[in-house]
Amino acid sequence: MNCDEVIRELSNFIDGELDAATKHEIESHFVECHECKLVVDQTKMTIKVFCDCEPVELPGDLRNRLHEGLRRKLREATQ
């Protein structure tokens, strides 16, 4: 496998969707190619930082607007 082929399989590699032979080929490529290894590790890190970023509490005013708006519209809808 060359670098381009490795990069095309990068998502499947990260998501664990490759057969054992292809996975092994990619891992062997990493032994010789530091750049592809960096791209894979950095892409994993990219996904991780987005996943680790927990949603924040809604600001109080926004939460009030949402709930009051929903209550009002649900009341209107059921009348």
Place this chain on the structure above:
Amino acid sequence: MPSPNILLSTPNPHKLPSTVAREDEHLLVAAAKKGDTAAFEELVSRYERKIFRLTMNITGNREDAEDAMQDAFLKSYAHLKNFQGDSRFYTWLVRIAANEALMRLRKRRPNQVSLDEPIKGEEEDLMPREIQDWGPGPDQRFAQTEMREILSSVIEQIEPEYRMVFVLRDIEELSTEDTASALGLSVPAVKSRLLRARLKLRQKLDRYFKQGGAN
């Protein structure tokens, strides 16, 4: 309104889902279906933070994100009888919210947002250039609020067709099949866009994470 025929999910294998349903969720959904608005409001309270993050990530605009969130909850209540319970309630809600957010994004940028396939040939060169070492724990070098700002800034910089797929797959942890069905795309198109989205975001984060980088 997205159709409710949600395909079987395969879990995202690179980590455990952070959105495990609480056991009483189906009870709340059943009560809400019967018109119990308090039960519905409890569901809203559980998911409002995540849904707002989703609509913010897609629209990049506070006002649109707020409207999209409110309409998503209203529509989900109005269409709750169509929810079959063969998928997670959250997955179903995410589809509705993603569509509401996308509609507003399209209104703001009418000529820019197309999810139609195909968008790119397969011949393009995907190998990033000038790959630099990020060193150990680049994510540990930033305070939480600073990291949030970085992430919302980089995600807004990539095109909506890539952003949508990344948001649903990697942030909201929908399966490839659910993402495809929510966006009306084929599974290969979702995979192809997810790969490009991940590579684009990696490239955008490079300036913050490389050693001695911006900060």
